[in-house]
Amino acid sequence: MNPRHVPAAVGWALVAVAFVVFYLCARDFDAGRSDFYYLADAFLHGRTWLAFAPGPNDVIVIGEQFYVPFAPFPAIAAMPLIAIIGPEAADRAEPIINAALAATTVGMCWWLVGRLGVERLRDRAWLAILFGFSTQILWVTTRGGVWHTGHLIATLLTFGCLLELWGKRRAWLIGLMAGAAFLTRAPLAFAAPLYALMLIPGPALRAPETLGAYVERGARAVPWRAWAGLAVGVLPSIVFFFAYNQIRFGSPWESGYGLATLPDFLRHQRDLGLFALVHVPMNLDYLFFHLPKLIADPPFFRPDGLGLSIFLTSPGLLYAVLADWRRASSWLLLGVAVAVLIPSLLYYGGGWLQYGYRYALDSVPFVIALCASAAVIRGPISLGWRLLILFGVAVMFAGVYWAYGI
Numbered sequence: 001m002n003p004r005h006v007p008a009a010v011g012w013a014l015v016a017v018a019f020v021v022f023y024l025c026a027r028d029f030d031a032g033r034s035d036f037y038y039l040a041d042a043f044l045h046g047r048t049w050l051a052f053a054p055g056p057n058d059v060i061v062i063g064e065q066f067y068v069p070f071a072p073f074p075a076i077a078a079m080p081l082i083a084i085i086g087p088e089a090a091d092r093a094e095p096i097i098n099a100a101l102a103a104t105t106v107g108m109c110w111w112l113v114g115r116l117g118v119e120r121l122r123d124r125a126w127l128a129i130l131f132g133f134s135t136q137i138l139w140v141t142t143r144g145g146v147w148h149t150g151h152l153i154a155t156l157l158t159f160g161c162l163l164e165l166w167g168k169r170r171a172w173l174i175g176l177m178a179g180a181a182f183l184t185r186a187p188l189a190f191a192a193p194l195y196a197l198m199l200i201p202g203p204a205l206r207a208p209e210t211l212g213a214y215v216e217r218g219a220r221a222v223p224w225r226a227w228a229g230l231a232v233g234v235l236p237s238i239v240f241f242f243a244y245n246q247i248r249f250g251s252p253w254e255s256g257y258g259l260a261t262l263p264d265f266l267r268h269q270r271d272l273g274l275f276a277l278v279h280v281p282m283n284l285d286y287l288f289f290h291l292p293k294l295i296a297d298p299p300f301f302r303p304d305g306l307g308l309s310i311f312l313t314s315p316g317l318l319y320a321v322l323a324d325w326r327r328a329s330s331w332l333l334l335g336v337a338v339a340v341l342i343p344s345l346l347y348y349g350g351g352w353l354q355y356g357y358r359y360a361l362d363s364v365p366f367v368i369a370l371c372a373s374a375a376v377i378r379g380p381i382s383l384g385w386r387l388l389i390l391f392g393v394a395v396m397f398a399g400v401y402w403a404y405g406i
Contacts, residue, residue: 010121011110018132019103022141025400026095031145033058034091035068039075040082048248057266058146060259067248069256070146073183073237074153094144101152102141106132108159109365113372115166123375126389130316131368134392136358142403143353151361154185158365161191165198171226174199175233183237186255187343187362192234194336198329199226269348276346283345287357299398305353305406313356313396316389320370324377330370337366353406355399 001009035054042050049065060067068075081097082090090097109131110124118124131137137155140148160177164170174195181188201221242252249256258274272278286307293302310317323330344351344359351358375381 007114007121007124010125011107011114014110014125014128015103015107018106019099021133022099022102022138023095025138025142025403026099026144029095029142029144029403031094031143031148033145033147034087034094034149035059035070035146036075036078036149037082037087037090037094039068039072040078041087043075043079044083048244054146057261057263059261060256061261067256067259068146069260070150071183071186072244073180074149076183077153077180098141098144098149098152101149101156102132102137105137105152105155105159108156108163109368112159112163112166112365112369113375115163116369116372117376118372120375120380123381126381126386127368127371127375129393130314130319130371130389131364134314134316134389134396135364136313136354136356136361136396137364138396139355139399139403140358140361142400148358150184151358154181154188155361155365157181157184158188158191158362161195162365162369165195169199169226171199171223171229172233175230176236177233178230179234179237182234183241185362187340187359190339190343191336192230194332194339196227196230198332199223199230266349266352269350272348274348275343276348279348279350280345282350283347283357283359286350286354287345287360290357299401301398303355303399303402303406305355307351307354308356308399310357310360312392313399314364314392316385316392317364317367317371318388319374319381319385320367322374322378323370324373327373330373333366333369333373337363337370340366355402355406356396 033055035050038050038052038054042048049062049067051064051066053059053061053066054068058069060069078090085093106128110128113124113127118127136151140151157177157180161174161181164174164177175192178188178192178195181191200223241255245254245256246252248254249259258270262270269279269282288309288311290307290309291312292308293304294300295302323333325331340362341360344362347359
């Protein structure tokens with residue numbers, strides 16, 4: 001084989017293996033909530049509502065019409081498939097579809113870390129394993145359902161933006177994907193301004209420089225044309241968002257999240273505010289500190305479904321601390337990782353039911369990019385970091401067991 005083709009061949013092999021693993025984990029779980037497929041069918045028939053209630057919670061009931069409160073791009077993306085096979089067949093095939101989506105994110109991770117300069121195939125594989133099997137990608141793929149499909153689509157789109165930023169840097173395409181990501185996971189709207197900063201010429205390709213030097217250089221060379229292209233790309237999603245709300249609820253500002261049916265404990269949380277500072281301690285606990293209950297039988301711990309510390313599920317992400325902080329792009333990646341997390345920390349929902357903190361998936365592609373930076377400048381990923389990644393993989397595969405019995 002031509003040596004130039006080896007990375008691509010290994011990447012495709014990794015995607016194939018990932019697909020099989022994801023499918024085996026998900027094949028026997030039926031979430032019973034493939035709302036996006038039925039919403040796609042409604043769109044194809046000129047409706048924004050369903051003719052039946054997909055479930056008792058997370059649905060908006062207005063008369064005899066049932067609305068899906070979740071951001072609609074996954075349904076839009078599913079329309080070609082639904083036009084061919086119909087929503088019922090897609091519902092039955094959800095484990096296959098989600099496994100394919102998740103395996104694609106693993107492939108895009110492999111592709112991205114290569115573009116970021118990780119040349120050693122072993123290191124690229126470790127980072128892809130970290131992403132695919134030591135983050136909530138494994139959990140959301142196993143569990144499926146309307147709550148989780150959006151995470152898979154949003155992750156694909158975020159990786160697409162990063163690949164383009166470290167590729168041809170077509171601003172209009174980055175804008176289209178960023179807008180679609182917003183219509184999938186609203187917190188990703190906060191990534192768009194930082195994408196704009198990363199479009200300032202050469203932040204990823206120039207020799208290391210301080211953040212101050214980068215800002216000073218950028219002020220002298222503001223990429224107005226690129227920013228206009230980014231705005232043009234994002235604009236259709238913004239227009240669709242407001243129009244979609246107006247058509248459904250008579251107000252461009254009403255997304256539906258405040259109207260959805262909920263179990264009692266979540267309704268109480270929402271009464272305190274859809275987004276409010278009072279929810280921050282709860283979300284920080286679920287993200288950083290929440291621990292399982294120890295039990296006598298394997299796997300010797302039991303999660304409660306509210307959350308699980310990222311230091312248990314994804315300790316390998318700490319490798320990002322070793323990124324090249326001399327580069328402005330590293331600080332921008334850190335900034336966007338934090339920015340897209342803030343809305344979720346303020347949000348009432350907390351992510352239940354979950355294993356880990358699934359809302360952190362909005363930030364994970366940016367953290368993976370920082371891990372790639374660390375791999376470039378620190379040399380081969382050491383045994384200690386590999387063991388830490390494997391620990392997270394073991395914890396997440398225990399989550400597959402609990403996905404069927406939590």
